[in-house]
Amino acid sequence: MTRTSYGATSVAPSVAKLVATLMTLCAVTAGGAGPAVAQSPAPALRWYRGNTHTHTINSDGDSSPDDVARWYREHEYHFLFLTDHNFLTSTDGLNALFGADERFLLIPGEEVTDAAAGKPVHVNGLAVERLVLPQGGASVAEAIQRNVDAIRAARGVPHLNHPNFGWAVTADDIKRLNNDNLFEIYNGHPLVNLEGGGGAPGLEEIWDVILSSGKLMYGLATDDAHHFKRPGDPTAAGPGRGWISVRAPRLAARDIIDAIERGDFYASTGVELDELQISAERYVVKVREERTSRYRIRFIGKDGRLLAESATGSASYSIRGDEGYVRAVVMESNGKRAWGQPVMLSRP
16 A cells, blocks of 8 residues: 655766666676576565454353354454453464464454543553553543553554443544554444444544544454354344455565554455555545445545545545545445545645
């Protein structure tokens, strides 16, 4: 995903002539001594579907780690983070059973589960190297920051979970956050108040407030799955409701983590994309369309302003530079969604 571009550098004519001469001499020498060594091409990027928020019986889930891993493997996910509450579930044995090169990978994680000022504070630690204990704090914002810092100290990647759960976390809390650029804009648990209410904003509105302040945050969609033995129960926190599709060179923990941190992914509740290209000049979205569905693609800018809308499954937006930021949302006719990550623009 391209986020920056570099202009050409001018070279004085005399220096350019000298450089050209030296390059010619090097080429002749290489030709006489043997074949020049060619650089290996960069590996092609692929899309990998995965979930970053899942529970087992090691905390408050209803299924064993192997049953959870089997569900995601059998439902064509590529990677899965196990994130039990204040418990680091080992993935070594699970990868021996279920892992397969370029097919499926389990990555350890933890949901650091805390509270402050009588409200829940939950922060996921992806790929932490050790258990992270809840850090506490005098306020919600302080507790979030302390837990983020502890996750970083454990060499993990933090992401803030379900801000509206317990109406705990505000946009102002997130705007003050350092060293974390990931939070959930969709969570499949039935009690996390995704849409807001009673004067409290929904998660997309929170996202726009944060981005409009100039702080970059990438939006995740997750299952927060707890219940694998209650299929079809709308009151259960079941699997398969929210996921991300990550663009990376290979299915390896470091590559997946790096891609998530740089925002090279989209979030979804069921919409798949055939193309997603983002630069400082253009934002391109193309949906893998289902025959019976119809689509709208919206491009959103500062303060949640609608910049453009397409009534088809393919759209391109030419960025002017004065939008503050540009993000995309795909709306499917049966209620499914996909969210492209924001590109932040430096011009006011």
